[in-house]
Structures are given as C-alpha cells and as structure tokens.
Amino acid sequence: MFVALIAVGLPATALVVPAGPSATGATDPCAASEVARTIGSVAKQTGDYLDSHPETNQAVTAALQQPAGSESLGSLASLKGYFERNPKAAGDLQSLAHPLTNLSMQCKLPVTFPQALNLAQAAQGAGGLPGLPPAAGAPPAAGPSAGTQPPAGTQPPAAGGPVRGR
Numbered sequence: 001m002f003v004a005l006i007a008v009g010l011p012a013t014a015l016v017v018p019a020g021p022s023a024t025g026a027t028d029p030c031a032a033s034e035v036a037r038t039i040g041s042v043a044k045q046t047g048d049y050l051d052s053h054p055e056t057n058q059a060v061t062a063a064l065q066q067p068a069g070s071e072s073l074g075s076l077a078s079l080k081g082y083f084e085r086n087p088k089a090a091g092d093l094q095s096l097a098h099p100l101t102n103l104s105m106q107c108k109l110p111v112t113f114p115q116a117l118n119l120a121q122a123a124q125g126a127g128g129l130p131g132l133p134p135a136a137g138a139p140p141a142a143g144p145s146a147g148t149q150p151p152a153g154t155q156p157p158a159a160g161g162p163v164r165g166r
Contacts, residue, residue, distance in 0.1 A: 030107035042100045049096055056082075056089045 027034060050057040059082040066075035083090035103109065 029103065035103065035107070035109075038099050038103050042097055045096050046093065049092060053089060053092075056086065056093075 029038075050060060059079060063075040063079040
C-alpha cells in the first residue's frame with residue numbers, strides 16, 4: 001500500500017520541488033533526486049516491514065484491493081480499526097514514514113501521506129494514472145491512448161489542463 005502510494009506521489013512531488021543549489025553548498029534535500037531517494041528508502045523499509053508482519057501486510061493489502069468509491073470507505077474504516085487494535089503496527093509504520101513526513105514539511109511539498117494514499121487507491125480503481133503503468137491486475141485505462149477515440153463532437157482535455165469532475 002505504502003509502496004504504491006509512494007510511487008504515485010513521486011511524480012506529483014517531483015514537479016513542485018524547488019530547483020537550484022542550496023545556500024550551504026551541501027546536497028539540497030528538496031532536490032528531486034533527494035526526494036526520490038527518500039521516497040525509495042521509505043518504500044523499501046515499509047515493504048520489508050510488511051513482509052515481516054504478515055497480519056499487517058494482509059490488512060493493508062485487503063484495503064488496497066477495494067475498489068475506489070463509496071465502498072472504499074468501509075475498507076478504510078476496517079484498516080483504521082485494525083490499526084486501533086494494533087497500535088504498535090500503526091506506530092511502526094508512522095515511524096517508517098517519518099523521513100517522508102519531515103521532507104514534506106521541510107520542502108513544503110503539497111502531497112501529504114493521506115493524500116497520496118487516496119491517489120494510490122484512485123489509481124488502482126481507475127486502472128492507473130496517466131503516464132504511469134496500470135496497477136498489477138488492473139484493467140487498462142480507457143481513452144484515446146487505449147485505442148479508442150472520444151465521442152464525436154467532444155474535445156479531449158488539453159495537455160496539462162485541469163481534470164474536470166474531480
């Protein structure tokens with residue numbers, strides 16, 4: 001779950017990272033390369049933790065496999081309940097995510113951990129985000145890139161324009 005969430009959050013965070021050298025001459029923690037390293041490190045450690053804690057891994061996996069939409073509220077409530085019953089697991093995962101939380105605050109990144117969670121779940125339900133490969137087991141996204149054309153008389157959204165209806 002967190003690996004998917006981090007992978008989905010990376011493109012959004014990398015676009016808003018300030019450019020330019022740091023004032024101290026040291027490596028800029030807000031540079032896209034450093035953001036990517038932090039995300040990768042958190043993802044690896046979270047994956048290792050989940051592998052070594054099968055019950056937590058199953059609870060998180062079950063929540064991720066729920067379709068996006070109103071039904072997903074039940075899976076989020078179930079996951080919240082799991083972590084309330086297992087505060088050590090919740091604390092462990094929060095500790096693992098701490099470097100990403102700090103980086104988000106330090107670099108004023110607009111994507112928070114809960115927002116990235118929502119993006120990951122939405123991407124799974126929609127077959128993936130544009131420009132990213134679909135989630136494992138997800139059907140290919142429909143649209144012009146999938147070999148279909150928009151209905152006659154409609155214009156596809158302009159590249160880089162806002163997505164309507166969200």
